[in-house]
Amino acid sequence: MKYSIGIDFGTGSGRVLIVNVQTGEIAGMSVVKYSSGTIEKALFDNMIPDSFALQDSADYIDVLQKGIPAALADAGINKEDIIGMGIDFTSSTMVVTDETFTPLSWYENYKTNPHAYVKLWKHHGASEETAAILETSQKQKEKWLGNYGLNVSSEWMIPKILELKNKAPEILKKTAYIMEAGDWIVSRLVHENVRSNCARGFKSFWNEQDGFYYDFFEQIDPDLPTIVKEKLEGRLVKIGEKAGVLTREMSESLGLPEGLPVAAAIIDAHSSLLGIGSRQRNQLTMVMGTSTCHLMLHEDQKKVPGISGSVKDAIIPGLFAYEAGQSAVGDLFEFAVKQAPKEYIDEAKERNISVYKLLEQKAAGKKPGEAGLVALDWHNGNRSLLSNSGLRALLIGQTLHTKHEDIYRAYMEATAFGTKMIMSAYEEAGMDVEEVFACGGLPQKSPLLMRIYADILNKPIYISATDYAPAVGAAILGAVAGKTYDSIEDAVAGMEQPFLKTVHPIPENVEIYKKLFAIYKDMHDYFGKQNTHIMEELNKLSYL
Ligand SMILES: Nc1ncnc2c1ncn2[C@@H]1O[C@H](COP(=O)(O)OP(=O)(O)O)[C@@H](O)[C@H]1O
Numbered sequence: 001m002k003y004s005i006g007i008d009f010g011t012g013s014g015r016v017l018i019v020n021v022q023t024g025e026i027a028g029m030s031v032v033k034y035s036s037g038t039i040e041k042a043l044f045d046n047m048i049p050d051s052f053a054l055q056d057s058a059d060y061i062d063v064l065q066k067g068i069p070a071a072l073a074d075a076g077i078n079k080e081d082i083i084g085m086g087i088d089f090t091s092s093t094m095v096v097t098d099e100t101f102t103p104l105s106w107y108e109n110y111k112t113n114p115h116a117y118v119k120l121w122k123h124h125g126a127s128e129e130t131a132a133i134l135e136t137s138q139k140q141k142e143k144w145l146g147n148y149g150l151n152v153s154s155e156w157m158i159p160k161i162l163e164l165k166n167k168a169p170e171i172l173k174k175t176a177y178i179m180e181a182g183d184w185i186v187s188r189l190v191h192e193n194v195r196s197n198c199a200r201g202f203k204s205f206w207n208e209q210d211g212f213y214y215d216f217f218e219q220i221d222p223d224l225p226t227i228v229k230e231k232l233e234g235r236l237v238k239i240g241e242k243a244g245v246l247t248r249e250m251s252e253s254l255g256l257p258e259g260l261p262v263a264a265a266i267i268d269a270h271s272s273l274l275g276i277g278s279r280q281r282n283q284l285t286m287v288m289g290t291s292t293c294h295l296m297l298h299e300d301q302k303k304v305p306g307i308s309g310s311v312k313d314a315i316i317p318g319l320f321a322y323e324a325g326q327s328a329v330g331d332l333f334e335f336a337v338k339q340a341p342k343e344y345i346d347e348a349k350e351r352n353i354s355v356y357k358l359l360e361q362k363a364a365g366k367k368p369g370e371a372g373l374v375a376l377d378w379h380n381g382n383r384s385l386l387s388n389s390g391l392r393a394l395l396i397g398q399t400l401h402t403k404h405e406d407i408y409r410a411y412m413e414a415t416a417f418g419t420k421m422i423m424s425a426y427e428e429a430g431m432d433v434e435e436v437f438a439c440g441g442l443p444q445k446s447p448l449l450m451r452i453y454a455d456i457l458n459k460p461i462y463i464s465a466t467d468y469a470p471a472v473g474a475a476i477l478g479a480v481a482g483k484t485y486d487s488i489e490d491a492v493a494g495m496e497q498p499f500l501k502t503v504h505p506i507p508e509n510v511e512i513y514k515k516l517f518a519i520y521k522d523m524h525d526y527f528g529k530q531n532t533h534i535m536e537e538l539n540k541l542s543y544l
């Protein structure tokens, strides 16, 4: 038996999977939580702005050093039977390093400087820079942003680079490489500056035909082309290719064979599409965790407003991969859990279940529409049709009888309405959705959520049997890099994971949700399009 290692670096933890390359069976695994988590309020004793979301790259190294040996021990296999390795990572998650790929936050003198740390995908510190990029794009919006949903997100790489230039020139000066975290891990493993086409295409204004959009960069900031050339370039490696082989030093420290082929890094959500077995158009894959990404494949490049982007060959060679997303999904449920009344926390403790489970059970006892609530899911801004990280959330319809589980359910519904907006945008652009796949951590954690999504989207939802679709996708790329398969399609077919179940829509619920969705859509357009000054005013006041 031969195996591939897939490592999924998510928002809260890294998951190492050992997957049998002939059958797709998961032979062993290990989950390593990031010990510093997401650094959001303060770095050591220094306060950082609310919009910041940082991580400590040392936590990623922990995933390699602790997770790989633990997963190998769990699988009980000989390291010589490992034939390849793949990495997926959140994106755009930016690491700044010196010429030896050492992150600047590891330097003693930069230890307390937030700009030396990893800027996680959901770091929203570059809102001014994003607005400036958008302003510059107006002259030739179709040309520059046509394949990016006609919008720019502060979660992407170029706004983050400009933030570094504007807010921390001393860090930029010391930086040799600005890297996607996935490329950083792969570059350390193979000891070469390599860059994958996946994150580069989706998050850095690049396509294979034209390269980086240097003309656009020049107009945004005359220093930007040089910064990109000097610090963001590297040898291009495409999805499905081998980025290099594991160095002797790395193989010794990780307990793996020397010379092990390592695949080009892929974005975590995109990797899930491989892990779930999607290979063709008309399939919408929802990768549901802290956030949700909505992915599709198509032979043609269509202009879909509000999506994060479309990039050729970024998941399956020959096809355009499309990504759209919602910034707060699991994060929103955590927010509600943290606000649970004390008697609920006590009840959960007494019953030995999590507060999530308790709220889910109580909310499942309610009927659609019963509580008379509708929410807007913009607790972390909107990164789809409105693409505005400055938007704030809303809940309407509360009375003195409103219970916390009603609010929890309204949040679940709001995330499903947000997904329906995205699905409609794909369909209006000529990409019909026939099948909806759900994977990531949430589908198995929350059966109620899947019921609500089936009823609101009015589609059967196929739920992946594995919580770890991104890591399976990474292992599939490892198997291709290791030459077990000649193509990604063959590897996906050979290592396909089973589905757990299908949730079908219930017609009565579908009808009620059509009415609630109409209210959501009105609120969406009122606060997100026609009256954006309301949120802008609130933002100004809250930053005072
Ligand atoms: N029982 C639950 N019901 C709903 N959401 C949950 C539950 N347990 C955890 N979550 C949410 O799931 C998210 C983590 O999702 P997961 O897919 O495991 O990780 P990641 O986003 O790091 O890939 C967190 O935001 C958390 O709030």
Ligand SMILES: O=C(CO)[C@H](O)[C@H](O)COP(=O)(O)O
Binding pocket: 010, 011, 012, 089, 090, 091, 092, 121, 267, 268, 269, 288, 289, 290, 291, 292, 293, 323, 325
């Ligand atoms: O924007 C992204 C992909 O393009 C992020 O990587 C993704 O949204 C992170 O999701 P999660 O924490 O749920 O894995």
